[in-house]
Amino acid sequence: MDVKKSLRExxxxxxxxxxxAVDARSLQKDQKYSLLLAQEFNMITPENAMKFRYLxxxxxxxxxxxxxxxxxxxxxxxxxxxxHTLVWHKGTPKWVTKGKFTKKDLKQILxxxxxxxxxxxxxxxxxxxxxxxxxxxxxxxxxxxxxxIFGEEYLSWIFQWAHEADPEAKLFYNEWxxxxxxxxxxxxxxxxxxxxxxxxxIHGIGLQMHIxxxxxxxxxxxxxxxxxxxxxxxxxxxGLEIHITEMDVAIQGTKGTMVERLQAQAQxxxxxxxxxxxxxxxxxxxxxxxxxxxxxxxxxxxxPDAPLLIDENYTFKPAYYALKNVLEK
Ligand code: G3I
Numbered sequence: 212m213d214v215k216k217s218l219r220e221x222x223x224x225x226x227x228x229x230x231x232a233v234d235a236r237s238l239q240k241d242q243k244y245s246l247l248l249a250q251e252f253n254m255i256t257p258e259n260a261m262k263f264r265y266l267x268x269x270x271x272x273x274x275x276x277x278x279x280x281x282x283x284x285x286x287x288x289x290x291x292x293x294x295h296t297l298v299w300h301k302g303t304p305k306w307v308t309k310g311k312f313t314k315k316d317l318k319q320i321l322x323x324x325x326x327x328x329x330x331x332x333x334x335x336x337x338x339x340x341x342x343x344x345x346x347x348x349x350x351x352x353x354x355x356x357x358x359x360i361f362g363e364e365y366l367s368w369i370f371q372w373a374h375e376a377d378p379e380a381k382l383f384y385n386e387w388x389x390x391x392x393x394x395x396x397x398x399x400x401x402x403x404x405x406x407x408x409x410x411x412x413i414h415g416i417g418l419q420m421h422i423x424x425x426x427x428x429x430x431x432x433x434x435x436x437x438x439x440x441x442x443x444x445x446x447x448x449x450g451l452e453i454h455i456t457e458m459d460v461a462i463q464g465t466k467g468t469m470v471e472r473l474q475a476q477a478q479x480x481x482x483x484x485x486x487x488x489x490x491x492x493x494x495x496x497x498x499x500x501x502x503x504x505x506x507x508x509x510x511x512x513x514x515p516d517a518p519l520l521i522d523e524n525y526t527f528k529p530a531y532y533a534l535k536n537v538l539e540k
Pocket of ligand 1: 259343
């Protein structure tokens, strides 16, 4: 293996983006963090800074400080940015959800928000996760603020409005648990096909890939590779770009020595990446965080974990080398 080459250099050769979700505070305060990010990755997703509740926390207030900082960093280091996420019920602030607005008002609020935000970043983002997480594991619809109010109709509006505000940005629908062929991905596939047929500008599908090697609880089990490939392929055949948008591989609940557990994790990263690379329109793999130090998994599960490519002390893990290995072949 060419140890001198960074992950991003190897990815660039294959015309692939390797990204990480980024926390604005760490980027501002932690020099090691920003150095490694720029050195190893050529794509960034703001983990939280571009969510509705951060960008527009009050009706009369917009706050672009953190998001602009991340975009500026990406531009200085020639990295692409995935905007995350425009319309997500969980990212919507209380002033909207509890505001007792009429349907007409809410349509106006959503339109204004998309126009202002997508317009603000116009020309600076590679892609936007326009729509995030609307289908449950069993294929039924999520209880989602926007879906409950408008029904499926709003899906075409939001993509259309985003496209009007930035015609160059690639517009994505981003989902969890739709990696394999299963009930959920069947529903997602049918939905995307339907809105594409209606001429809605949707350019990509984001498969989040929050997976774990132990007992599945807050994350999904590792997808079967053949099923993953077939699923990616059917979305690719619709002409959509495929991104793995939020990958982490949790190891809590697994057995063996730490060396064995990290080796198994590395194998999983490699298997998934290698499989994705066989799909024509696969273009990006983004991990949900840069280092285990700031991962959302231990925080949310309340249990120690190490799901990313770089450990708490900023040492490259076997998973990092495993991805490089895939890129070198
Ligand atoms: O920054 C505040 C801090 O000031 C405050 O003291 C603290 C107390 O709760 O909260 C901090 O904000 C938290 C933020 O993460 C930063 O840690 C929010 O409460 C918390 O809700 C937020 O969680 C994020 C979550 O999305 C909800 O937006 C996670 O970081 C983020 O990793 C997670 O990411 C989601 C994707 O957007 C969509 N797919 C699933 C993925 C994982 O859940």
